[in-house]
Amino acid sequence: MVQFANETVAPTRAARLVILDRDGVINHDSDQFIKSPEEWHPIPGSLEAIARLSHAGFRVAVCTNQSGIGRGLFDMATLNAIHNRMHRALALAGGRIDAVFFCPHTADARCECRKPQPAMLFEAGRRFGVDLAAVPCVGDSLRDLLAAEAAGARPILVLTGKGEKTLRDGGFPKATAIYPDLAFATSALLADDPAP
Numbered sequence: 001m002v003q004f005a006n007e008t009v010a011p012t013r014a015a016r017l018v019i020l021d022r023d024g025v026i027n028h029d030s031d032q033f034i035k036s037p038e039e040w041h042p043i044p045g046s047l048e049a050i051a052r053l054s055h056a057g058f059r060v061a062v063c064t065n066q067s068g069i070g071r072g073l074f075d076m077a078t079l080n081a082i083h084n085r086m087h088r089a090l091a092l093a094g095g096r097i098d099a100v101f102f103c104p105h106t107a108d109a110r111c112e113c114r115k116p117q118p119a120m121l122f123e124a125g126r127r128f129g130v131d132l133a134a135v136p137c138v139g140d141s142l143r144d145l146l147a148a149e150a151a152g153a154r155p156i157l158v159l160t161g162k163g164e165k166t167l168r169d170g171g172f173p174k175a176t177a178i179y180p181d182l183a184f185a186t187s188a189l190l191a192d193d194p195a196p
C-alpha cells in the first residue's frame with residue numbers, strides 16, 4: 001500500500017533516493033504504537049535532516065511496518081492523519097517526504113510487504129525509477145537492515161528508537177553503517193554523495 005505526497009515525479013532523469021523507516025528514525029517510537037497524531041513526535045534534528053536531503057535533490061521515501069492497523073489499534077483514517085501531521089511538520093522545516101509505503105499487516109498474516117521482506121523497498125525503487133544498489137536505507141530495527149540487505153540496498157542503522165538494542169543484539173548485515181541518528185547519517189551521506 002502506498003500514499004503519495006505528490007503524484008508528479010520527474011521522469012526524465014534517474015532520481016536519487018533515500019529510504020527511511022518511520023518510527024524510531026523520524027519520530028520517537030513507542031512500545032504502545034503510535035496510534036494518533038498526538039502521539040507522533042519528531043526526534044530532534046530528524047526533520048531538518050530530511051530537509052537537507054530534499055534540498056540536495058534526494059527523493060525521500062518512507063517504508064514502515066504499521067501492524068497496529070492489522071491489530072485494530074487504529075484505522076487508515078488515523079494513519080493518514082498521523083502522516084498529515086508528519087508532512088506538515090516537515091513542510092515547516094523545509095523538507096519533504098515524497099512517498100510513504102506501509103505494511104498494515106501483522107506478522108501472522110505472512111504478507112510479502114512486512115519488513116524484513118523487501119517488497120516495500122522494491123516498490124519505492126520502482127516508483128522512483130531507481131536501482132536500489134546504491135540506495136541508503138535507514139532504520140533502527142534488525143528487520144529494516146535485513147530488508148535493505150534483501151533488496152540489495154545499503155543498510156544504515158541509527159541508534160535512536162530501538163537502535164541501541166539492535167546494536168547490542170547484533171546479527172545485522174556486515175555492510176551496515178552505523179550513526180547516532182538521522183542527522184548524523186544524513187551528514188555522512190551528503191558528504192560522500194556529490195551533487196549530480
Ligand SMILES: [Mg+2]
Nearest residue numbers: 021023024140
Ligand atoms: Mg523503527
Ligand SMILES: [Zn+2]
Nearest residue numbers: 103111113114
Ligand atoms: Zn504487509
